[in-house]
Amino acid sequence: xxxxxxxxxxxxxxxxxxxxxxxxxxxxxxxxxxxxxxxxxxxxxxxxxxxxxxxxxxxxxxxxxxxxxxxxxxxxxxxxxxxxxxxxxxxxxxxxxxxxxxxxxxxxxxxxxxxxxxxx
Amino acid sequence: xxxxxxxxxxxxxxxxxxxxxxxxxxxxxxxxxxxxxxxxxxxxxxxxxxxxxxxxxxxxxxxxxxxxxxxxxxxxxxxxxxxxxxxxxxxxxxxxxxxxxxxxxxxxxxxxxxx
Numbered sequence: 001x002x003x004x005x006x007x008x009x010x011x012x013x014x015x016x017x018x019x020x021x022x023x024x025x026x027x028x029x030x031x032x033x034x035x036x037x038x039x040x041x042x043x044x045x046x047x048x049x050x051x052x053x054x055x056x057x058x059x060x061x062x063x064x065x066x067x068x069x070x071x072x073x074x075x076x077x078x079x080x081x082x083x084x085x086x087x088x089x090x091x092x093x094x095x096x097x098x099x100x101x102x103x104x105x106x107x108x109x110x111x112x113x114x115x116x117x118x119x120x
Numbered sequence: 121x122x123x124x125x126x127x128x129x130x131x132x133x134x135x136x137x138x139x140x141x142x143x144x145x146x147x148x149x150x151x152x153x154x155x156x157x158x159x160x161x162x163x164x165x166x167x168x169x170x171x172x173x174x175x176x177x178x179x180x181x182x183x184x185x186x187x188x189x190x191x192x193x194x195x196x197x198x199x200x201x202x203x204x205x206x207x208x209x210x211x212x213x214x215x216x217x218x219x220x221x222x223x224x225x226x227x228x229x230x231x232x233x234x235x
Contacts, residue, residue, distance in 0.1 A: 004163075031220050040128050042209050042225030043164065050220035090163050094221065107152055107213065109223055111163035 003027075006091050006112035014120050015081060021115045023074040023091030032074040033109060034066060035090040043090055043111075049074060081119045088114040128207060130230040139197040143210035143226045146191065150212035154223070155184060155195045159206045167195070167208075197231075205233045 005024045013019050023032065031050050035043035048056035049068045063085075065077040074091055091114075096106035133139045145153070151172045156164035170177045170184045170193075177184050183196040193210050210226040 006163075033223075040228075042228050045222060045224070048220045048222065055220045056216070056222060092163075096221070107221060108154065108166050108169060109221075110166065111156075113161070113163045 004091055004093055004110050004112035006089075006115050008115055009113065010116050010118075012118045012120065013078065013081065015083075017081075018077070018079045020078065021076040021089055021091075021117075023076075023093075023112060024072055025093040025110070026072055027093065027095070027110070028071075029093035029095050029110075030071065031094045031096060032068065033092040033094075034074070034076050035092065035111075037088040037090055037114070047076075078117075081117075083119050086117055086119045088116050090114045128228050128230045130232060132232045132234060133200050135202060135233050135235050136199055139195075139200045139204070139231055141195045141197075141208050141210075141229045141231065143193040143195075143229075144191055145193060145210070145212045145226065147212055147214060147224070148191070149214050150224075151215055152213040152221075153184070153186060153193055154211045154213065155182075155193075156209045156211060156225075157204075157206045158209065158228075164209060200231070200233050202233050202235065205231055207231075 007022045033048050034046040037043040045058050046060045047066045052068045063080050067075040092109040092111045094109045154169045155167040157167050158164045168179045168182050168184050170186050175186050181198045185194045207228045207230050209228045211223045214222050
């Protein structure tokens with residue numbers, strides 16, 4: 001099973017709303033990731049959690065706040081978003097949390113189907 | 121053939137023919153490369169990977185070639201099928217010992233399979 005589950009699938013929110021995106025995996029992976037993908041563009045890394053600690057923040061605005069409550073869950077809290085934040089938000093996980101493993105399989109990032117976010 | 125413009129580069133291929141998708145990467149420190157397939161409405165799906173100390177790796181109907189001298193990666197799909205129609209992304213990985221892995225995606229190529 002290589003499933004990463006994201007909820008909700010679609011979200012429409014106003015600029016003053018507070019909402020959260022959720023991501024769950026039960027593969028025992030120790031690294032989890034948030035990406036943002038605009039239409040016809042590649043995914044762009046936002047955050048990396050390694051062993052439940054935030055390890056990489058790609059200079060993401062503070063209106064995006066990640067949280068990793070445990071090794072299976074990853075949240076992205078949204079507050080005071082702008083219309084340009086509308087995008088597909090993808091969650092991914094990988095077995096390896098540190099460095100590139102000699103075993104290739106440990107480095108593979110598995111993606112969820114994403115949450116399509118519209119900010120009005 | 122290929123077309124490049126304001127939209128994603130597109131590769132049109134006849135069903136049953138072989139497809140070759142090319143990718144240039146920029147970071148010499150990248151230690152690992154992955155090809156992903158993304159169908160409409162779905163997240164990227166892993167296809168095949170290769171470590172920087174290898175130059176070729178084969179999977180089922182797919183082969184990845186890596187040329188570090190010119191920082192070039194390619195994905196070959198044999199006997200392309202209608203189900204192969206999707207956007208294909210290459211991704212390069214840089215590892216940070218304590219921080220984990222950072223994956224940077226290339227621009228993507230749309231593959232359209234004609235029946």
